[in-house]
Amino acid sequence: MSFLLTSLLKPRYGVLLAAGLFLVGSTAYRYHYFQGYQPTTWQDWDAHFRKIVLLRLDSLMYGVLAAWIAYYYRDAWLRAKWPLFVVGFVALSLVANPVTLTDLTLFTCVFSFSCASLGVACMLPLLSDWKQAHGLVPSALTHISLISYSLYLLHGTVVNLNIALPLATTLPLPQAIRPLIGLALLWLISMPLATLMYKYFEVPVMALRSRLQ
Structure with missing residues (x-):
């Protein structure tokens, strides 16, 4: 349409x-x-x-x-x-x-x-209209914004259901803190995987799109 x-x-x-x-x-x-x-x-x-x-x-x-x-x-x-x-x-x-x-x-x-x-x-x-800023916090926010789509694709099914949740439920820890461990594992695993996906898949694909245009 x-x-x-x-x-x-x-x-x-x-x-x-x-x-x-x-x-x-x-x-x-x-x-x-x-x-x-x-x-x-x-x-x-x-x-x-x-x-x-x-x-x-x-x-x-x-x-x-x-x-x-x-x-x-x-x-x-x-x-x-x-x-x-x-x-x-x-x-x-x-x-x-x-x-x-x-x-x-x-x-x-x-x-x-x-x-x-x-x-x-x-x-x-x-x-x-925000201007570019420098420092640890702005750099972290910029990085998260860049990998956000990869993070969205990976964090649920790939990381949470197949890695973080099974690990958290099998660890010999009190039941009360297992959700916190699962959440920590979710972040610790999702962030580097999303960074790798962004660097080695998203960026090359976007570069290919620019060349085709």
Whole structure:
């Protein structure tokens, strides 16, 4: 759809229209889905709402719209950075509070995803204007941001389920501290593996993409 729209329209308007259609369509579909299926457990919510791609496509479109505004209206994007940051903070606060099973409502199943994505998008103007800093903490944050996608791919199934969790459950330690050991192992194993994956897979692939362009 996005290819068709950008072919028929100027890219400036085709991208905007495609992003808007995906955002509205995915949110409307999520609302319609909720009318026919209302979860009763967090496992149901996780499996039937959070992990369904068609119900979550709008999350990507908030980023596309943010990039569109930053590209075509750079000055306005930066002028509004502090008000938008406040809006983003409020939006994220709405989905950051602890909830219970009684909170599996229309907001949690439909609009909480919109609030999370909108909140992050609204914080981008301020964050994109940050200057480069030096020192241990900025370097660590930069490194984590670079390997974040590799970390996302590895930490769950590969490291947690197959390495950290089996190790933590078999160690001769008190049951109370095994979750802490598992968490420590998760970080200690995931970070170097993600760094290797970024260096020897992501970077070469991105270099190949640049050469093909």
